[in-house]
Amino acid sequence: MPLSEDVNLEKLAAITHGFVGADLEYLCKEAAMKCLRRLLPEINLADEKIPVETLEKLVVNDEDYRFALREVTPAGMREVYIEKPDIKWDQIGGLENVKLELQEAVEWPMKYPIFYSNLDIEHHVEYCFMDQVEPARHFWQKQWQQKAKLISYQ
Numbered sequence: 001m002p003l004s005e006d007v008n009l010e011k012l013a014a015i016t017h018g019f020v021g022a023d024l025e026y027l028c029k030e031a032a033m034k035c036l037r038r039l040l041p042e043i044n045l046a047d048e049k050i051p052v053e054t055l056e057k058l059v060v061n062d063e064d065y066r067f068a069l070r071e072v073t074p075a076g077m078r079e080v081y082i083e084k085p086d087i088k089w090d091q092i093g094g095l096e097n098v099k100l101e102l103q104e105a106v107e108w109p110m111k112y113p114i115f116y117s118n119l120d121i122e123h124h125v126e127y128c129f130m131d132q133v134e135p136a137r138h139f140w141q142k143q144w145q146q147k148a149k150l151i152s153y154q
Contacts, residue, residue, distance in 0.1 A: 001032050004061035012065060019074045028060075030068035035060045 003009075016024060035058055042054055089099060109116045 001035060002059050004059045006062040007060065007065060008062070015069065016074075018076050019072075020076070023072060023074050027065070027068050027072045030071050031060050031064040034064040034067045038064075 039057055043050055
């Protein structure tokens with residue numbers, strides 16, 4: 001099926017970043033099906049052949065793709081779930097210096113962005129939580145995410 005001139009392929013490519021080939025195939029099929037559903041009332045199914053004039057109207061437009069994008073979930077996101085942490089700082093005993101360091105490095109720049117932008121500090125922080133005891137690492141990570149209003153991808 002031909003594409004309408006209102007379909008911006010560069011924008012569509014940017015929106016579908018992370019899609020695999022099968023996802024793109026499914027997206028195009030869904031857009032084509034949306035186009036067919038839109039024209040179905042004009043097609044007389046009792047006729048042996050569909051008139052050429054009706055077939056020429058089968059053009060996939062931008063709205064068809066927008067509809068299809070709501071229906072298609074990229075393969076990479078199907079197994080991702082979002083977890084909202086529920087741990088508070090006062091539930092973590094000891095290690096006050098580590099808590100303060102995490103707050104200064106992660107929480108405060110997000111909580112007070114104007115202050116940090118006025119200081120003209122370029123702030124890039126990456127923390128990897130490593131610990132001998134898995135529950136302790138998980139506990140720290142959940143607290144840090146909650147205070148910084150972050151989400152975790154599992």
